[in-house]
Amino acid sequence: xxxxxxxxxxxxxxxxxxxxxxxxxARSVLRHKLKSIGVLVLLLLGILFVHATYLVLIVLIxxxxxxxxEIDAYLGGGAFTTFAMLLAAxxxxxxxxxxxxxxxxxxxxSRALKVRDYLAGKAIGALLIMxxxxxxxxxxxxxxxxxxxSGGDYLYSLGVLGKTALVGALVTVFFVPFGLMISSFTRRxxxxxxxxxxxxxxxxxxxxxxxxxxxxxxxISPIHSLSFLFSWVLEGDLPSYVDEAALVLxxxxxxxxxxxxxxxxxxxxxxxx
Amino acid sequence: xxxxxxxxxxxxxxxxxxxxxxxxxxxxxxSLQISPxxxxxxxxxxxxxxxxxxVILGLIKPxxxxxxVLGKSPWRNSxxxxxxxxxxxxxxxxxxSTGREYLTLIGKLHMMESSALSKRIKEIVGIVxxxxxxxxxxxxxxxxxxxxxxxxxxxxxxxDLLILDEPLSGTDxxxxxxxxxLIKRLNKEHSHNIIVSxxxxxxxxxxxxxxxxxxxxxxxxxxxxxxxxNLIDRHPHNIIIEGDGTLALAKILLDQGYVxxxxxxxxxxxxxxxxxxxxxxxxxxxxxxxMARCSVTNMYSLDDNLEAVFKxxxxx
Amino acid sequence: xxxxxxxxxxxxxxxxSTKKLLLGKKVFITILVALFVAAVMGYAGSQSRDPANExxxxxxxxxxxxxxxxxxxIFGSSLIxxxxxxxxxxxxxxxxxxxxxSYVGYYLPLAIVxxxxxxxxxxxxxxxxxxQHSHGGDALDIYIAFVVLVTIGSFVYSALFLxxxxxxxxxxxxxxxxxxxxxxxxxxxxxAIQNASIKHYLRSLGSGWVDSGDIHAWNQASDAxxxxxxxxxxxxxxxxxxxxxxxxxxxx
Numbered sequence: 001x002x003x004x005x006x007x008x009x010x011x012x013x014x015x016x017x018x019x020x021x022x023x024x025x026a027r028s029v030l031r032h033k034l035k036s037i038g039v040l041v042l043l044l045l046g047i048l049f050v051h052a053t054y055l056v057l058i059v060l061i062x063x064x065x066x067x068x069x070e071i072d073a074y075l076g077g078g079a080f081t082t083f084a085m086l087l088a089a090x091x092x093x094x095x096x097x098x099x100x101x102x103x104x105x106x107x108x109x110s111r112a113l114k115v116r117d118y119l120a121g122k123a124i125g126a127l128l129i130m131x132x133x134x135x136x137x138x139x140x141x142x143x144x145x146x147x148x149x150s151g152g153d154y155l156y157s158l159g160v161l162g163k164t165a166l167v168g169a170l171v172t173v174f175f176v177p178f179g180l181m182i183s184s185f186t187r188r189x190x191x192x193x194x195x196x197x198x199x200x201x202x203x204x205x206x207x208x209x210x211x212x213x214x215x216x217x218x219x220i221s222p223i224h225s226l227s228f229l230f231s232w233v234l235e236g237d238l239p240s241y242v243d244e245a246a247l248v249l250x251x252x253x254x255x256x257x258x259x260x261x262x263x264x265x266x267x268x269x270x271x272x273x
Numbered sequence: 274x275x276x277x278x279x280x281x282x283x284x285x286x287x288x289x290x291x292x293x294x295x296x297x298x299x300x301x302x303x304s305l306q307i308s309p310x311x312x313x314x315x316x317x318x319x320x321x322x323x324x325x326x327x328v329i330l331g332l333i334k335p336x337x338x339x340x341x342v343l344g345k346s347p348w349r350n351s352x353x354x355x356x357x358x359x360x361x362x363x364x365x366x367x368x369x370s371t372g373r374e375y376l377t378l379i380g381k382l383h384m385m386e387s388s389a390l391s392k393r394i395k396e397i398v399g400i401v402x403x404x405x406x407x408x409x410x411x412x413x414x415x416x417x418x419x420x421x422x423x424x425x426x427x428x429x430x431x432x433d434l435l436i437l438d439e440p441l442s443g444t445d446x447x448x449x450x451x452x453x454x455l456i457k458r459l460n461k462e463h464s465h466n467i468i469v470s471x472x473x474x475x476x477x478x479x480x481x482x483x484x485x486x487x488x489x490x491x492x493x494x495x496x497x498x499x500x501x502x503n504l505i506d507r508h509p510h511n512i513i514i515e516g517d518g519t520l521a522l523a524k525i526l527l528d529q530g531y532v533x534x535x536x537x538x539x540x541x542x543x544x545x546x547x548x549x550x551x552x553x554x555x556x557x558x559x560x561x562x563x564m565a566r567c568s569v570t571n572m573y574s575l576d577d578n579l580e581a582v583f584k585x586x587x588x589x
Numbered sequence: 590x591x592x593x594x595x596x597x598x599x600x601x602x603x604x605x606s607t608k609k610l611l612l613g614k615k616v617f618i619t620i621l622v623a624l625f626v627a628a629v630m631g632y633a634g635s636q637s638r639d640p641a642n643e644x645x646x647x648x649x650x651x652x653x654x655x656x657x658x659x660x661x662x663i664f665g666s667s668l669i670x671x672x673x674x675x676x677x678x679x680x681x682x683x684x685x686x687x688x689x690x691s692y693v694g695y696y697l698p699l700a701i702v703x704x705x706x707x708x709x710x711x712x713x714x715x716x717x718x719x720x721q722h723s724h725g726g727d728a729l730d731i732y733i734a735f736v737v738l739v740t741i742g743s744f745v746y747s748a749l750f751l752x753x754x755x756x757x758x759x760x761x762x763x764x765x766x767x768x769x770x771x772x773x774x775x776x777x778x779x780x781a782i783q784n785a786s787i788k789h790y791l792r793s794l795g796s797g798w799v800d801s802g803d804i805h806a807w808n809q810a811s812d813a814x815x816x817x818x819x820x821x822x823x824x825x826x827x828x829x830x831x832x833x834x835x836x837x838x839x840x841x
Contacts, residue, residue, distance in 0.1 A: 198659065209650070327840070332682055353685075355685035365680065378602075379680055
């Protein structure tokens with residue numbers, strides 16, 4: 001028997017299967033969350049109190065077409081964003097904190113996995129859960145409303161449906177980066193959940209205080225600012241005291257800044273100073 | 274339940290103790306009497322050693338049965354703790370405190386005066402060789418250093434009874450030797466009574482000849498280690514022999530007086546031989562193999578482990 | 590019972606826990622809260638046209654009934670619970686000191702640290718708001734009243750949340766439920782049902798002591814002396830309850 005030749009293939013610097021790794025992490029998050037009683041209870045309560053009630057109303061009450069103002073009232077009432085906030089706090093609380101406390105980061109990053117792919121996988125998993133409350137039900141409700149309309153202006157209704165999908169997607173995305181950031185700061189998921197919730201609550205309290213002096217401060221309340229966003233997207237209308245640039249800046253900063261912070265924090269934790 | 278009066282010479286008197294956590298049984302009708310001296314508690318992981326220690330220290334209370342420690346019931350009896358020093362097997366040092374702060378707290382909780390406490394801390398850290406690391410935060414200690422600091426905390430107030438739960442785990446061979454010598458010295462020179470646990474029989478053997486074997490929450494044997502070893506030797510040993518021509522070897526083995534049985538395993542080239550005198554078997558095997566003109570490629574005993582001993586002792 | 594041993598043991602534990610609270614990471618929360626309150630009240634002070642009433646309302650809403658219970662919850666929920674979870678409680682539980690007294694050794698530093706933190710936050714808020722207005726005498730009266738209120742509240746809430754931390758494995762979640770849902774919702778309902786909250790009795794005390802703001806005009810206040818007695822009774826009850834729970838708790 002001759003000697004088997006040993007093949008040597010030099011690494012060309014291309015990482016492979018990163019997409020698969022992101023998928024594996026996202027799938028693990030999704031499975032774990034779908035078994036969590038807290039998440040399921042919140043999803044159920046949110047769907048019942050926010051979406052189911054409106055769905056019943058829209059089916060029973062005759063309507064000529066799907067109106068943007070109706071969707072604005074349905075989603076912008078405060079209950080939708082409050083449930084989304086609570087769900088995000090619970091969903092994101094243990095995504096990074098548990099890995100930090102159990103030293104699982106060592107297991108993750110001793111593989112060919114980059115920090116950005118790890119975060120992307122976790123975020124995708126969380127977003128999939130959030131979409132069960134924030135993205136899919138509004139689209140479903142809007143579709144049912146469109147299907148049960150008495151008028152023929154389906155084009156308009158379709159336009160409103162598209163805007164509803166956009167609004168749902170924005171809410172789905174909005175709370176997750178902040179929740180991930182808080183989760184990366186602590187080893188205990190209960191602290192992370194409370195911290196996420198409290199942060200948004202504090203912003204709402206401060207907005208309430210400052211609004212006594214100038215109504216434009218309402219922008220710093222996540223619930224108010226999302227409500228303004230819904231009005232803007234759906235009806236193209238903002239209250240006069242709300243500055244569009246300030247609104248966009250506030251909402252973007254609550255998505256981009258936490259995402260950057262959690263990335264830098266994890267890189268520092270994993271790679272070192 | 275009022276514990277029955279125990280002999281004053283007994284350190285621990287546990288009778289029919291049972292403790293369960295939901296569906297999991299920690300101790301199962303556990304009975305054991307421990308006399309003064311060094312006693313080793315030996316058992317595999319999950320056998321109930323730590324549960325037993327927690328009951329002894331009054332950290333948990335048994336669901337059934339009674340126990341006295343130094344003649345008193347341990348549950349809700351904080352006075353007893355002045356006579357007991359405990360070194361747990363788990364990490365329990367406050368990570369944000371230095372070693373000195375930790376020992377100072379322990380000393381003050383045991384009512385030690387400041388000047389005497391400082392002196393005692395210096396003495397104890399010298400014994401456990403932690404003088405250089407005393408002012409470092411315990412969160413930065415290595416596993417061996419943490420172990421030594423825990424032992425220092427247990428020794429600080431000079432207790433009558435020391436309970437050491439797996440004190441050698443995580444330590445290197447040199448430290449192990451020093452620990453074992455320390456434990457023996459503490460008993461011989463300072464008259465401390467010591468209960469030390471491990472899942473490694475030969476480590477306990479180096480410290481004491483007095484052991485209790487615990488398995489699945491039960492005390493399965495206690496006494497002198499040589500008596501337990503005889504128990505093991507009396508039970509038939511199972512030895513696997515693999516090779517060519519094992520049929521001929523089997524016929525010859527069946528004629529030997531110390532062979533209880535010979536059985537073929539799934540493969541005809543593998544035998545399981547049950548013998549009553551393993552020493553005679555191993556001494557005579559080369560001649561028997563030669564007589565049978567077979568070749569033995571592999572041979573091993575199924576009973577050379579604690580698990581097998583326990584299984585035998587509990588009749589499985 | 591050896592009284593000397595109890596006193597020495599409780600003192601040792603008090604010193605240890607105080608160091609842990611003051612030198613731990615949670616002290617940054619106090620600093621952050623103080624800066625935050627300074628910023629919010631500073632801005633509000635710059636915009637205010639009715640400082641006495643608006644300043645009082647801000648102290649009421651922001652400090653007394655938001656940050657104070659939250660701080661007590663954050664500090665109190667973790668003091669014993671963290672030690673149970675990381676098992677460093679073993680050394681306290683195996684000390685020759687009855688666990689009920691050990692519990693007091695945890696409670697005292699907690700209550701003191703929370704009340705000192707809240708006095709600092711209150712002082713910072715007062716200076717940030719009233720420092721921009723010349724309301725010397727009135728501002729001082731408001732300040733003293735709120736300092737006393739936050740001190741009393743800190744002691745009572747600390748007793749509550751420390752007991753909760755022994756009772757529940759996840760005390761922060763229960764604390765959140767109590768602070769926001771129970772006190773926030775039940776405490777705001779009209780009628781006798783709001784008597785089932787610490788907030789009601791603190792408000793009643795404030796109603797009698799503070800001469801401005803919504804708290805003074807609150808028409809559902811109970812008698813001030815009675816409220817003081819109830820608060821003292823609640824504090825003592827929670828301490829005894831927590832001590833009993835800690836004594837009976839199995840530390841597996």
